[in-house]
Amino acid sequence: MKINVKVNGKQRSFDVEPNTLLLNLIRDNMMLTGAKYGCGVGECGACTVLLDGESVLACMILAVDVNGRSVETVEGLGEYDSLSPIQEAYLEEGAVQCGFCTPGFIMSTKALLSERPQPTETEIREYLKGNLCRCTGYVNIVRAVQSAAAKMKGPG
Amino acid sequence: MSINTHNSHIVRAFKYHEPTSVAEAVKLLDEHGLEAAILAGGTDLVPKMKQAIIKPGHVVNLKHIPELAGVKEEAEQIRIGALTRLRDMERSIIVTEKLPLLHEAITAIGSVQIRNMATVGGNLCNASPAADSAQALITLDAKANIAGPSGERSIEIESFFTGPGRTVLGRGELLASLAIPYPEVGSRGAFIKLGRMSLDLATVSIAVNAKMKKETVEGIRVVMGAVAPTPLRLRNVEQALMKKKLTVDAIEEAGRLVSESIKPITDIRGTAEYRRFASKGLTMEALTRILEDSRRNK
Numbered sequence: 001m002k003i004n005v006k007v008n009g010k011q012r013s014f015d016v017e018p019n020t021l022l023l024n025l026i027r028d029n030m031m032l033t034g035a036k037y038g039c040g041v042g043e044c045g046a047c048t049v050l051l052d053g054e055s056v057l058a059c060m061i062l063a064v065d066v067n068g069r070s071v072e073t074v075e076g077l078g079e080y081d082s083l084s085p086i087q088e089a090y091l092e093e094g095a096v097q098c099g100f101c102t103p104g105f106i107m108s109t110k111a112l113l114s115e116r117p118q119p120t121e122t123e124i125r126e127y128l129k130g131n132l133c134r135c136t137g138y139v140n141i142v143r144a145v146q147s148a149a150a151k152m153k154g155p156g
Numbered sequence: 157m158s159i160n161t162h163n164s165h166i167v168r169a170f171k172y173h174e175p176t177s178v179a180e181a182v183k184l185l186d187e188h189g190l191e192a193a194i195l196a197g198g199t200d201l202v203p204k205m206k207q208a209i210i211k212p213g214h215v216v217n218l219k220h221i222p223e224l225a226g227v228k229e230e231a232e233q234i235r236i237g238a239l240t241r242l243r244d245m246e247r248s249i250i251v252t253e254k255l256p257l258l259h260e261a262i263t264a265i266g267s268v269q270i271r272n273m274a275t276v277g278g279n280l281c282n283a284s285p286a287a288d289s290a291q292a293l294i295t296l297d298a299k300a301n302i303a304g305p306s307g308e309r310s311i312e313i314e315s316f317f318t319g320p321g322r323t324v325l326g327r328g329e330l331l332a333s334l335a336i337p338y339p340e341v342g343s344r345g346a347f348i349k350l351g352r353m354s355l356d357l358a359t360v361s362i363a364v365n366a367k368m369k370k371e372t373v374e375g376i377r378v379v380m381g382a383v384a385p386t387p388l389r390l391r392n393v394e395q396a397l398m399k400k401k402l403t404v405d406a407i408e409e410a411g412r413l414v415s416e417s418i419k420p421i422t423d424i425r426g427t428a429e430y431r432r433f434a435s436k437g438l439t440m441e442a443l444t445r446i447l448e449d450s451r452r453n454k
Binding site: 017023037041042045048051057108 | 168169172217219267
């Protein structure tokens, strides 16, 4: 089936089988390997991407189901030498260790901050509970989200 | 190449259908019968297909049928389309203001990502004895509207479930919408769920909706989750509480009665003994919340 998808701002079209998962399309066809295949059943959040601006799990979505929609992955956020405020904050706060969960966390953070630009710690922990990190213990991740919120608000 | 059938990122091939009307969807479901699976949010279907727990030859995506989604106020009831995503219900002012108990139950489901995908109809049609929305909807006397080859029918949501993973839906039928009567003035609800962590399915959960006159129960629904093959409405407990003042003793007695009335099993999430013990505490907590709420808002 032919599908048209906007990927990180660029309109693209793909020919996919009905049983192709969105995550396979993103990783194998688009060669965007930020989003990861983790648990496969909706518990870990490593495959989190934004679909029309909302966080979803790419490993549980059929590629045919995103026809005509807009997908954003971590690769759409910033370049190597011009990171987004969220990516900067994750680095500065030491919120990244092995890094496997990080693209998912960053996309969830982006969705959170677009809904709620100045979240409390409770709101951050609640919103990010669908993303698991087995390295950091979450403290630095929460700090990174707070720091990103402050950066995006700007001085004053 | 070896395929890990327990959790593969390769799904078995199937024919994909995208009907744009209920009639067209019903026709497809009727034609393909047991070979067909309905795709709504996909949060249960897709993992089951990946694990080859189900192997449908046809997948019928209902997301392109606009009339199946949305929350609206009608004269006698609030209507919620079965394809309404949990996140849209969570954000709906109608659900937030008019059905706070349902709102509480919906926001207890999964994570933001899951609620951005999953639909209320999917939560019901999977018929998990632990489905959070089911309990709240039973306490609210909701009706399920079912579309099928011989037209539409409407049944009490309580009788929609026939066992774990099983519903009354027959060949060619789909859950179209829910009709929820406006709760009476003075209705107060409580929903409490116990799990190892909040993302999990409930180990045991309770929904109570009560109409209170001061501290006396004028009408009540008590529904437990994950303690029987289907969400379990406890009519004996409701009757025992009718016209009773919610004293400390009455609340404890109700807790004891709930614990005796359920039929829990031991599974991966908890033992039968734990569920019996916890259900007493949950009941007492829920009734206490309702009592405190009615004291605050006389």
